[in-house]
Amino acid sequence: MTLLEILAIVLTLVVAFSIVYSTLKTGISPMMSSNKACQAMIDMVQLPQDKPLIDLGSGWGTLVIAVAKKYPHQQVIGYELSWFPWIVSVARKYFLGLDNLTLYRKDFTKADLSSGSVLFCYLFPQGMVALHEKLEAELSCETYIVSSTFALPKTKPTKTIKLNDIYQTHIYKYHWQPTQDLN
Numbered sequence: 001m002t003l004l005e006i007l008a009i010v011l012t013l014v015v016a017f018s019i020v021y022s023t024l025k026t027g028i029s030p031m032m033s034s035n036k037a038c039q040a041m042i043d044m045v046q047l048p049q050d051k052p053l054i055d056l057g058s059g060w061g062t063l064v065i066a067v068a069k070k071y072p073h074q075q076v077i078g079y080e081l082s083w084f085p086w087i088v089s090v091a092r093k094y095f096l097g098l099d100n101l102t103l104y105r106k107d108f109t110k111a112d113l114s115s116g117s118v119l120f121c122y123l124f125p126q127g128m129v130a131l132h133e134k135l136e137a138e139l140s141c142e143t144y145i146v147s148s149t150f151a152l153p154k155t156k157p158t159k160t161i162k163l164n165d166i167y168q169t170h171i172y173k174y175h176w177q178p179t180q181d182l183n
């Protein structure tokens with residue numbers, strides 16, 4: 001075995017281990033949204049908006065890149081914890097020359113979400129509970145939330161659609177208004 005082959009195997013193992021580790025840590029793998037789901041999520045809100053669009057867990061960049069490409073004058077932000085998908089998404093951003101896209105390697109539960117006009121997410125049940133608690137505790141401005149697959153607890157969606165795909169994916173839209181009790 002050559003040194004190059006050994007390096008390739010070690011690198012593959014490190015990447016695989018890091019993805020498994022961050023999946024166990026965050027509660028969800030960096031599974032990407034399908035083209036159909038991305039399009040449906042983008043169509044759920046009126047764009048462009050005056051404040052940035054934020055993807056909570058931007059993974060490999062599938063959704064944020066689709067949004068940033070479609071709306072080049074719209075600021076788009078992604079937060080992602082898993083370092084390898086994040087590096088790939090940053091490489092894709094530079095390769096595509098998307099100056100309107102900012103990708104942070106950061107836990108979105110520690111970010112200021114009040115700067116966003118739309119929060120996109122494709123998380124998991126416990127992640128939606130954590131997001132709901134954060135919104136209730138911190139968000140004092142009107143915001144749209146578009147979630148793929150998992151609903152926000154104790155909150156009534158303003159719109160729900162079911163995609164005609166193998167998972168029958170649900171997309172939920174919420175209009176978060178802090179002064180109004182939506183529970």
Ligand SMILES: C[S@@+](CC[C@H](N)C(=O)[O-])C[C@H]1O[C@@H](n2cnc3c(N)ncnc32)[C@H](O)[C@@H]1O
Nearest residue numbers: 026030031032033057058059062080081107108
């Ligand atoms: C199912 S993937 C969705 C990826 C992308 N949004 C898309 O639609 O293609 C969910 C991502 O959320 C990330 N994630 C989960 N919890 C997070 C947190 N608290 N902060 C940042 N990223 C998180 C995971 O690492 C994973 O990459």
